[in-house]
Amino acid sequence: MIAIDKVGKWYGRTQVLADCTTAVAKGEVVVVCGPSGSGKSTLIKCVNGLEPFQQGRITFDGISVGDKATDLTKLRARIGMVFQSFELYPHMTATENITLAPIKVLGRGRDEAVARAHALLERVGMRAFADRYPANLSGGQQQRVAIARALAMDPIAMLFDEPTSALDPETISEVLDAMIALAQDGMTMIVVTHEMGFASKVADRVVFMDAGRIVEDAAKAAFFDRPRSPRAQAFLSKILRH
Amino acid sequence: MRLDIAFIVDHLPLLWQGMQVTLLLTLLGIVLGIALGALLAVARLSGVRPLAVAAAAYVDLFRLLPLLLIIFWVYFLLPLWLGRPIGGFYSALVSFVLYEAAYFSEIIRSGILGIRRGQINAGLASGLTYGATMRHIVLPQALRNMFPVLLVQCINLFKSTSLVYVVGVNDFLMAADVIGTKDNRLIEMYGFVALVYFTACFLASLAVSRLQRRYAL
Numbered sequence: 001m002i003a004i005d006k007v008g009k010w011y012g013r014t015q016v017l018a019d020c021t022t023a024v025a026k027g028e029v030v031v032v033c034g035p036s037g038s039g040k041s042t043l044i045k046c047v048n049g050l051e052p053f054q055q056g057r058i059t060f061d062g063i064s065v066g067d068k069a070t071d072l073t074k075l076r077a078r079i080g081m082v083f084q085s086f087e088l089y090p091h092m093t094a095t096e097n098i099t100l101a102p103i104k105v106l107g108r109g110r111d112e113a114v115a116r117a118h119a120l121l122e123r124v125g126m127r128a129f130a131d132r133y134p135a136n137l138s139g140g141q142q143q144r145v146a147i148a149r150a151l152a153m154d155p156i157a158m159l160f161d162e163p164t165s166a167l168d169p170e171t172i173s174e175v176l177d178a179m180i181a182l183a184q185d186g187m188t189m190i191v192v193t194h195e196m197g198f199a200s201k202v203a204d205r206v207v208f209m210d211a212g213r214i215v216e217d218a219a220k221a222a223f224f225d226r227p228r229s230p231r232a233q234a235f236l237s238k239i240l241r242h
Numbered sequence: 243m244r245l246d247i248a249f250i251v252d253h254l255p256l257l258w259q260g261m262q263v264t265l266l267l268t269l270l271g272i273v274l275g276i277a278l279g280a281l282l283a284v285a286r287l288s289g290v291r292p293l294a295v296a297a298a299a300y301v302d303l304f305r306l307l308p309l310l311l312i313i314f315w316v317y318f319l320l321p322l323w324l325g326r327p328i329g330g331f332y333s334a335l336v337s338f339v340l341y342e343a344a345y346f347s348e349i350i351r352s353g354i355l356g357i358r359r360g361q362i363n364a365g366l367a368s369g370l371t372y373g374a375t376m377r378h379i380v381l382p383q384a385l386r387n388m389f390p391v392l393l394v395q396c397i398n399l400f401k402s403t404s405l406v407y408v409v410g411v412n413d414f415l416m417a418a419d420v421i422g423t424k425d426n427r428l429i430e431m432y433g434f435v436a437l438v439y440f441t442a443c444f445l446a447s448l449a450v451s452r453l454q455r456r457y458a459l
Contacts, residue, residue, distance in 0.1 A: 050363050077369025087364035091382050100378060101368035153369060 140171025
């Protein structure tokens with residue numbers, strides 16, 4: 001469903017992505033990990049065109065993302081995205097956050113959109129907070145609303161950009177639980193994360209990046225049991241030690 | 243020398259006439275100044291280079307000139323070019339709008355720039371167009387953030403309107419001055435004018451800090 005082919009990206013003269021190639025099949029859950037600054041977040045932002053890239057090709061459901069003729073707005077409406085810092089709209093309630101895009105982009109009626117928002121909030125355990133503003137929600141609660149917001153567009157794939165990195169340790173699990181449920185429902189997902197527990201539970205494959213390159217791209221079991229690259233071995237031994 | 247409060251009370255209707263001119267100038271100056279300022283801000287942020295450069299040049303020019311000089315330009319020199327006088331009130335209004343727009347545009351621009359990139363990304367990622375993201379996500383937040391600073395600028399404009407004195411517009415200060423000079427009651431008049439300006443501006447600043455606390459995001 002998502003094919004990333006020899007993608008290269010530069011900020012000015014600094015190369016941040018080099019020769020990145022991988023693919024995600026329908027229903028697959030791929031975890032992308034690696035040290036900070038390795039280009040993981042940049043790579044998934046290329047998938048929905050939030051970041052332009054200069055080299056290579058990314059196709060989403062057969063549509064070329066980097067192509068000038070591609071209607072990115074239309075494409076993005078089919079890809080859900082969840083951000084590290086939640087990015088809920090602070091001037092809107094949880095429900096309004098969720099209904100904005102369905103009403104404005106899909107042309108859904110307000111009542112229908114609200115009913116669907118409430119159902120999605122129920123699904124992530126946030127129904128009781130439907131009328132709260134983001135400022136009155138904890139980080140974990142905000143992120144669960146953000147997941148519901150992304151799901152409201154009925155996306156055919158979801159991108160997660162370090163969804164738990166900005167959370168207190170005790171709220172991480174509530175967000176991971178929502179993501180695990182989503183994965184078990186068969187959602188196609190690319191998840192940038194350091195949560196190896198999540199990876200070992202639901203990932204089909206793990207992609208390890210370092211210095212803008214995909215160093216390792218393996219089935220979950222193979223990645224955890226015997227990573228081939230020394231870089232991934234070192235990373236794993238550090239991150240799994242405690 | 244004895245303060246004559248009754249003298250002030252007797253002349254309140256005349257003073258109120260002057261205050262109406264002051265308020266009208268302030269109100270029109272704010273509305274038109276913010277409208278022009280918003281256009282300048284959008285032009286500067288548009289990414290269209292000629293537009294951005296022109297708007298930046300405008301803002302820099304008007305922020306580096308004294309307001310009084312601009313009033314003189316519009317009142318004395320603009321009629322030479324137009325071929326007819328435009329009168330004190332309109333000269334003053336045009337000057338205020340031209341001058342204040344430069345400041346309003348900077349306030350609006352920094353308000354928009356103050357919204358995190360992530361908010362724009364979130365809007366775009368959900369399938370909204372850039373325009374819709376601006377309208378529904380960025381501008382409502384930016385307006386809320388810049389509201390206190392905008393109010394401060396409006397208070398400044400309210401005080402600056404007293405400059406219309408130089409082109410003979412009968413505003414609040416001018417009315418008081420005329421009345422005070424005629425009956426030699428300048429202390430009462432200047433004192434009263436000071437009290438009114440101070441009270442109005444003080445209450446407005448109080449409102450600003452209240453709002454600032456309430457809307458601190």
